Amino acid sequence: MTILRGSSEVKVPGGKLIRVQCIVDEAGKMLSSIIITGDFFLHPEEGIQKLEKDLIGLRAEPEILKSHIHNFFKKGYVLVGATPEDFATAVLKATSREDQTRRLGR
Amino acid sequence: MAKTFSIWRLLGFTKNDAAMNMAIDEAILIGRSKGESPNTVRLYGWDPSAVSIGFFQSLDAEVDLETCRTLGVDVVRRITGGGAVFHDSQGEVTYSLVFGEEERVIPRDILESYRLICSGVIRGLEVLGVKASFQPVNDIVVGERKISGNAQTRRRGVVLQHGTVLVDSDLEKMFRLLKVSDEKIRDKMISSAEERVTNLKKELPKKPSLNDVAEALRRGFEESLKIPLTKGGLTEKEVRLAKVLAKEKYSNPEWTHRR
Numbered sequence: 001m002t003i004l005r006g007s008s009e010v011k012v013p014g015g016k017l018i019r020v021q022c023i024v025d026e027a028g029k030m031l032s033s034i035i036i037t038g039d040f041f042l043h044p045e046e047g048i049q050k051l052e053k054d055l056i057g058l059r060a061e062p063e064i065l066k067s068h069i070h071n072f073f074k075k076g077y078v079l080v081g082a083t084p085e086d087f088a089t090a091v092l093k094a095t096s097r098e099d100q101t102r103r104l105g106r
Numbered sequence: 107m108a109k110t111f112s113i114w115r116l117l118g119f120t121k122n123d124a125a126m127n128m129a130i131d132e133a134i135l136i137g138r139s140k141g142e143s144p145n146t147v148r149l150y151g152w153d154p155s156a157v158s159i160g161f162f163q164s165l166d167a168e169v170d171l172e173t174c175r176t177l178g179v180d181v182v183r184r185i186t187g188g189g190a191v192f193h194d195s196q197g198e199v200t201y202s203l204v205f206g207e208e209e210r211v212i213p214r215d216i217l218e219s220y221r222l223i224c225s226g227v228i229r230g231l232e233v234l235g236v237k238a239s240f241q242p243v244n245d246i247v248v249g250e251r252k253i254s255g256n257a258q259t260r261r262r263g264v265v266l267q268h269g270t271v272l273v274d275s276d277l278e279k280m281f282r283l284l285k286v287s288d289e290k291i292r293d294k295m296i297s298s299a300e301e302r303v304t305n306l307k308k309e310l311p312k313k314p315s316l317n318d319v320a321e322a323l324r325r326g327f328e329e330s331l332k333i334p335l336t337k338g339g340l341t342e343k344e345v346r347l348a349k350v351l352a353k354e355k356y357s358n359p360e361w362t363h364r365r
Binding site: 014015016019035036037038039040041042043044045048078080081 | 160161162163164167185186187188189190216217242243244245257258259260261365
């Protein structure tokens with residue numbers, strides 16, 4: 001199996017940082033691992049694990065990931081210091097940027 | 107729902123290690139949610155010096171663990187979001203506020219509640235002779251330079267906000283312990299990360315003692331939030347719970363290294 005390891009760092013206007021590290025299974029173009037870190041605020045905090053878990057298994061396509069992230073934040077989670085769009089930007093950047101990905105394994 | 111308390115308790119300035127400091131804040135939060143602890147303003151310091159990181163931060167990305175070990179600096183993960191902070195044992199005062207979400211003196215809206223609680227810190231700084239202002243979302247600045255960072259969580263109907271006032275932090279040490287993002291510096295168009303931060307020693311002719319700063323913060327909260335504070339201590343239950351949390355959660359590598 002060939003995988004792509006991606007990462008991104010997005011600076012939100014006003015100062016917060018969102019970092020994403022992910023692994024995409026190239027064969028199925030499926031997100032197999034993702035971790036979102038940074039100095040933003042999310043209430044309740046445990047929502048971050050829920051979001052990461054929800055994203056795993058999705059096809060790593062911009063529209064799918066983006067709509068999933070936006071829908072997630074309609075479920076009562078409150079972001080402070082960043083917006084759902086910022087999260088989407090960071091995730092898309094990590095899953096797509098060629099210069100930040102490298103092929104590993106087989 | 108947590109019971110309403112009209113009396114606010116003041117826990118005067120004391121120093122603890124990082125795990126115990128975070129454990130005490132959480133023990134008060136849990137006690138408050140059960141209706142066993144009153145609304146509380148707590149003033150504290152850190153001994154030894156420590157780095158705290160936000161709930162969502164990657165430990166490895168933010169902290170130089172090797173340098174922390176070498177210099178004997180504690181490392182702890184908070185239950186609040188936000189950024190990494192260096193808590194200098196000789197140069198920093200931290201506060202925490204714990205209160206029921208239904209408390210009418212403080213807005214339910216998160217941003218507005220930051221603004222109001224930070225107005226207490228700003229009033230405290232004014233008492234000391236420093237003019238500072240709130241910079242949304244969660245900073246207090248003197249001019250352009252940050253002097254206080256603040257972070258809030260809301261659990262079980264209770265709000266916990268803690269924050270820090272830099273008095274005489276060893277900035278050089280701070281930037282050796284924390285990995286400052288290039289992106290963040292570039293954004294501000296300044297060459298040195300040190301230019302983004304100030305402290306009371308730099309802003310005042312004479313450096314105030316940590317106790318003076320704690321006393322000014324007490325006055326600031328009382329006046330700005332219009333809450334009369336009654337001096338008290340931790341309850342036996344809070345102490346017992348804090349000891350358990352310090353040992354099993356905040357000293358536990360599984361918690362510290364979880365991201």
